Amino acid sequence: MAKQTYSISDLANELDITTRTIRFYEEQGMLSPVRRGQERIYSPKDRVALKLILRGKRIGFSLAECKTLIELYDPKAGNQNQLNIMLQMITERRQHLAQQLLDIQQMQLELDTAEERCLTALKTTLERKTAKAERS
Template identity: 60%
Template sequence: MSTTTTSYSISALAQEFGITTRTIRFYEDKGLLSPERRGQTRIYSPEDRVRLKLILRGKRLGFSLDESREIIDMYDPSKGNVDQLNRLLERIDAKRQQLRQQQRDIEKMLAQLDEATARTRAALKEQTS
């Protein structure tokens, strides 16, 4: 019975996720990934691959690296991931509220720009009449 452990090179992960090796090294520098090293070669485990996938998913959702780290680090295989999932839901709700507020702010600014445009056009019309 042979057991084979899957491992990944930095270039394989970069290609799989469509990112640069520099990005992966950045996540390492931030302590989000910790591959095994053999000389100058980085060897990534399946766990590293999953962490990278979750980091990138968090980024797409607008989470900071610290927020992603907090959620990812909560996972405890012995306890399951109920707390982790609940925290993720909290973060998603907070992000949704933040985006809705930004949307309202943008709508107000657009209305102000529309008003300024209308006033400017009216003033210009008076000047050229």
């Protein structure tokens, strides 16, 4: 049975990304297609790596984190090390997002306070102008 391979356009169409995106990940050393002249031939491992990159990006992993996960890909060992590292990354990402959420909530409170002060100052200024106009 022949081993399944993919062209750059096959992967781009399947994953709804541009060929330029695929070439970028190749330039970053995250994909390693075989070359046949100008043609790039991607293996099932490249396809899995690309899917990992895209999934990682969706959940906020950096390219370096995605690269680490790709390097740990080892289906013969059941990907146990890769899965354990990914669980650690997920935990760290959740903690980071929780902190960001707290930071955003704090910023919203500060914006509310600043808005309230501005509105109060504008009201005071308007009342002074109205009182001054009435005295004139």
